[in-house]
Amino acid sequence: MKSDVKLLGAWPSPYVLRVRIALNMKSVDYEFHEERFPDKSPLLLKSNPIHKKIPVLIHKDKPLSESLIIVQYVDDVWSSASPILPSDPYDRAMARFWADYIDQTLYPTMKSIRGAADQEGKNRLIEEVREGLALLEDVFKSSSKGKGFYGGDQIGLLDIALGCFLGWLRVVETVNGVKLLNQTNTPELLKWADRFCAHAAVKDVMPETGRLVEFSKTLPK
Amino acid sequence: MKSDVKLLGAWPSPYVLRVRIALNMKSVDYEFHEERFPDKSPLLLKSNPIHKKIPVLIHKDKPLSESLIIVQYVDDVWSSASPILPSDPYDRAMARFWADYIDQTLYPTMKSIRGAADQEGKNRLIEEVREGLALLEDVFKSSSKGKGFYGGDQIGLLDIALGCFLGWLRVVETVNGVKLLNQTNTPELLKWADRFCAHAAVKDVMPETGRLVEFSKTLPK
Structure with missing residues (x-):
């Protein structure tokens, strides 16, 4: 089955790493699309037209960007396993x-x-x-x-x-x-x-x- | 009764305004401490030693700063009335x-x-x-x-x-x-x-x- 989670990233990016760790915490399978610095793929430009930056998480064809916002989204959607945000x-x-x-x-x-x-x-x-x-x-x-x-x-x-x-x-x-x-x-x-x-x-x-x-x-x- | 919610702010600040609106949405009574620009009160310096900036919300003697973080906190604590963050x-x-x-x-x-x-x-x-x-x-x-x-x-x-x-x-x-x-x-x-x-x-x-x-x-x- 094709994964419904894609991550556009690049291996040296600390911001992309945040999203990978969050997805791993939740045991979410995802496709990783490596962007080739300094080029930007058409999918990246389409998915994050405002900042044109990685990471972009595409979940069920809906794109999200900004690493801390994505991490909070991951925590919200896969809420049953390993909470990332404190409960208090x-x-x-x-x-x-x-x-x-x-x-x-x-x-x-x-x-x-x-x-x-x-x-x-x-x-x-x-x-x-x-x-x-x-x-x-x-x-x-x-x-x-x-x-x-x-x-x-x-x-x-x-x-x-x-x-x-x-x-x-x-x-x-x-x-x-x-x-x-x-x-x-x-x-x-x-x-x-x-x-x-x-x-x-x-x-x-x-x-x-x-x-x-x-x-x-x-x-x- | 003395309010357990204090807001350190100043009337022209758009960031302070965010917190006032959030508190009003939740019908929370609060004491407003007007900071006199460009001075900073000892309470402000003590409550936000990192950025030394308004707004600072003090709730049950615990200080919080950064307007969007405070607004989300207000939504979390007074969660029963008028949700501020979307549920999806x-x-x-x-x-x-x-x-x-x-x-x-x-x-x-x-x-x-x-x-x-x-x-x-x-x-x-x-x-x-x-x-x-x-x-x-x-x-x-x-x-x-x-x-x-x-x-x-x-x-x-x-x-x-x-x-x-x-x-x-x-x-x-x-x-x-x-x-x-x-x-x-x-x-x-x-x-x-x-x-x-x-x-x-x-x-x-x-x-x-x-x-x-x-x-x-x-x-x-």
């Missing part, structure tokens, strides 16, 4: 708040390290990322309640929102010879990162760091 | 998608008209806003299903997300002598805007255009 309204709002912080502040800062004008600029941005991760270490301590993930026993929205960037975080660490997650600032997140990458829903879709490093060399500054 | 998962995802489009693309463009270097730049931005509103006219036609609001019979997430900017849209129209919502491009939205502003949950909190125009003169370019 306040916890849910806080997960959304920090996911938004990661997308609007933390990741843009991490991404900008590469294009910094000089070493001083790079160092300042690296420090900003470390401060952001230290905040997320505190959030982890309060929201995991002594368990393995932001979502408690299982991966939740915030695990997915932050975890999808671990591959690229390791690229930044490798290329710059620094440790962004470390024993001093983020001891809990350091262990969380290993647990997250080893999780059954993650391990087969998390891109290998060496391959991402090679890919990053092909990107414009 | 796909409709819910699309409402979130367009609300995000308004915040990330449409409103920043509208806001930048003021600071444009010359008339040509202003005209280009005005045209972009018109194109965005024409998209939202199409969304209205499909999601309202012949009824008065994006949410159908009642105000929903997308009504609140777009409607909160109507005051500022009218400021841009007044100051620049243009019509952003008009009979040619957006006949349905033109009628929707009147219905929205006249709605019981909106009419007493929507700022008066003339007052916003005066306020806008005090803002830096």
